[in-house]
Amino acid sequence: MTQELNRRAFLLHAGTGLSAVWVSANWPALLAAGEHARHAVQSATTPELEFFTPEQLVEIDAVAARIIPTDDTPGAREAGVAYFIDRGLVTFAKGQQQIFRDGLPALHALTKSAFPQCSTFSQATPDQQDQILHRFGQQPDGGPNVFTTAPAAQNFFETVRWLTIAGFLIDPDTRGNPNGVGWKLIGRDRAHTFQAPFGYYDKDYPGWQPTPAPQKGGTGQ
C-alpha cells in the first residue's frame, strides 16, 4: 500500500516537479515496484514499454485516472491500467495503434487550446483535465457530444475509456487488474469457485413451491 501511495503521489506531481528524463529512467521500475509486480513476477524481469514512450505513458495514465479516478478507493492508476493499454496495443488492440498516434497529439492540442499554460495534459489539474475530457464524445452526465471537430480524437477517448475499464475489471488471473483492485471495488470476489447461497436474497430460500395451477383457459392475457 505504501508503494501504491508513493506511486500515486509521484504521478500527481510528475508534471510539476520531475523531469521527463527522470520519468524515462524510472517509470518502469516504479510500476514494477507497485501492484504491477504481477507482471514482474510472471516474467521475472522489469516490464518494458512496448508501444508508448515513457512520456506518452504518463499522458495515458493521466487520462485513465480521470476515467476511473482514485479517491478513497483505488482507481485506474492503482490498477496499472496504462501498462495494460501499452501491452494491449501490441497484442489484442493492435488495430487501435493509429487511434493513439492521432489521439495523443489531439489531446495535446486540446490541452494547449483550453489551458495554454499547461504543456501537457498530465500537467493540468484534475479539474482542468475533466474539462478537457468533457470535450471528447459524450459528457459524463450523458449530455450531447460537444467534440465534433476531430473524430479521431473522439475515437481516441472512447478507445482509452474502453481499454481503461477493461484493464481495471479483467480477471486478475489473466492480463491486468493486478491484485484484483478493480474487482474489489465492484464487489466481485476473486475466488475461482463458489457455493450457494450466493447473496442476500437466496440466503433463506425455503425451496421451490408451485404457484396454484392456472384456471382452465390460460393466463387471462
Place this chain on the structure above:
Amino acid sequence: MTTDLPKYKTSDEVDFVIVGSGAAGGIMAKELSSNGFRVVVLEQGPRLSESDFTHDEIKIFNEDLLTNHRELQPNTFRKTPDETAKHQRAIFYGRLVGGTSVHFTANFWRFHEIDFTERSKVGPVPGANLVDWPITYADLEPYYTKVEWEIGVSGLANASPFDPPRSKPYPMPPLPVKGCGVVFERGAKKLGWHPFPAPLAILSQARPGRSACVNCGFCESFGCEVGAKSSSLAAAIPAAERTGRCEIRPNCYVHKIELDEKGRATGAVYFDDKKNAHLQKAKAVVLCANGAETPRLLLLSASKQFPTGLANSSGYVGKHLMLNSNSGVTATFDHPLNDYKGFATSRVLHDFYELDPQKVGFYGGGGLDARFDFTPITFATGGFPVSGAPGGLPPNTPRWGKDFKAAIAHNFTRTMEVFCHGTSLPVENNSFSLDPDLKDAWGLPALRMTYKDHPDDLKLTSWLSARASELLDAAGATRHWAQPIGEQTVAFHLLGTCRMGNDPKTSVINSDHRTHDVKNLFLCDGSSLVTSGRGQPTMTIMALAFRAADRITALAKRGEITA
C-alpha cells in the same frame, strides 16, 4: 485410459462425413459411430480442451477464441433485398470442436406442442410463411428425453404447468437458486404467474469425467473448464471417439460438396490449416455446420446440375431465417444479489408461451427468465469499444469519472435482468446468402445476412418487456429499465434456413433430414427448424440430431442411402 483414435485417409470412402461438430454434429457423430458406421467429422475450428477455457474476456470477446473470426470470416448485413449489404459483424457462432454448444447459455427448455402445429392453430399470418412441421412434439419427445439423460440436463420435471408431456423426469435436480431467481419468483407469484427452476444443460451432479458446476461465474460466452456444461465437446464427442470408428478432424474448412455425374454426393472438399484442399470421400454426407454455414455451403456448391445451389430446387436454401425476438429489463435491488456467481439463468416462466392473437393483437409467444449474464467488463462497458450494447448500468449513468466509478461499485452485485425470449416469424426475405463482393480469408464469398423483424415480432417483444417490468415492480426492485427494442441486426440463433417439410417445392429436407434433391445428402442443425420456438433452440437441435441419426441409420441399414 487411451483409445487408439482412428485416422482415415481422405481416399478411404467412409460411411459418413459430417460437416460441423456442434450441438447437432457432435451428437450425429456419437450416434452414427455407435451404430457401427465409420465416420469422419470435419470441423472448421480448432480442438480446444478444458485447460484452454480461460476467463480472459479479451480472448473471448476481442480475439474470438471460441467464435467465428471477425477478420478472417467477415460478413455483411442489410435489412431488405433492395439494399446493398454493408460489411459489419452480424453473425456469431461457435467455431471450435463442440461448436456453439461450448459457449452457450445452456438454457434448455423443450419446445412445446404448439411450436410444431402453430399454423394449423392460428392460421396464416400476413407477411410470413408460417407452416406446420412435418413432425410433431410427440415424434420428438423420446429424443428430448434422450438429450436430458445422455447429454446431461438439470431440472425439475412438471414444475411448469405449461410444460409439454414428458416420458421421464430429469436425470438430476436443478442447480441451486440464485438471488435473481428468488426475487423473480417473488414477483411472478404475486402476479399469479408460474415461475419454475430453469432447466439447464449444466450438471448439478458429477458424471464420469465431468464435474458438477462449480459456479465460477464465467459461463455464458465461455467454455466450461470442468466439463459441467453439456456441450457436444464434453458430452458427445468423447463417446464418439470411444467407439474407435469416429475421427474428429479439426481445422478443416469445408467449402464444397462434391457430386458424381449421377448427382450423388461423393464427399466433402475442405481446406486444411495450410489452405491445401482435400476431398474426404464418403458414402453419404451430413451437414451440421449451423444455420448460417450449412446454407452457405450449399450455395457455394452450386454446379451445372444445381445452378442455384446444391439441394436448392425449392429456392428455399438460406431463406426464412429466424433469430428469435428478444429483449430484457435490467433491475437493481437494495441488497447484493451476487448474481455474478454461478451460471446465467435461474428461473423461467412460460405463462405467455402461447398468447391468443385475437386478444393481444399480434401473433407469437415467449418466455421470461431471471438471469445475470454480464461479465465485469461487459457490465461496465456494454462491449468493445463502442458496441452500442447497453451494458448493465442504468440509462444516463455517467460514462466515466467519479460517479461512473461509484455506479459500478454499487450496482455490480445488485443487478439482474429479466430476459424475454420470443417467436420470430419465418419471413422469406430474411436470409443468409453469398455476398457478391466481400470475400473471406480463403477467397470465398462471405456470408450476407438480410433481416428485418416481422412487425408482430416487435409487438411481441414490447409486450413481453412490459410483463418483465411488471414482474420487477412486484418483486420490489429498487429501479428497473427496459433495454431498447428495435430491429435486430446481429444473429446468435441461426434458425430455419433449410426448412424441413414434406413438399420438395416448399422445403429443403424431408422429415428424415434427407435433402429432397440429393439422396445421400442430409442436413441437421438450426437450419432444419420450421418455426423458431420461443428461444433456446439448442435443446431442440440436439433432439433433432438424435432423431435424425436414428432415421439415417435405418435408411442405411435398409440399403436406401447408397442404392
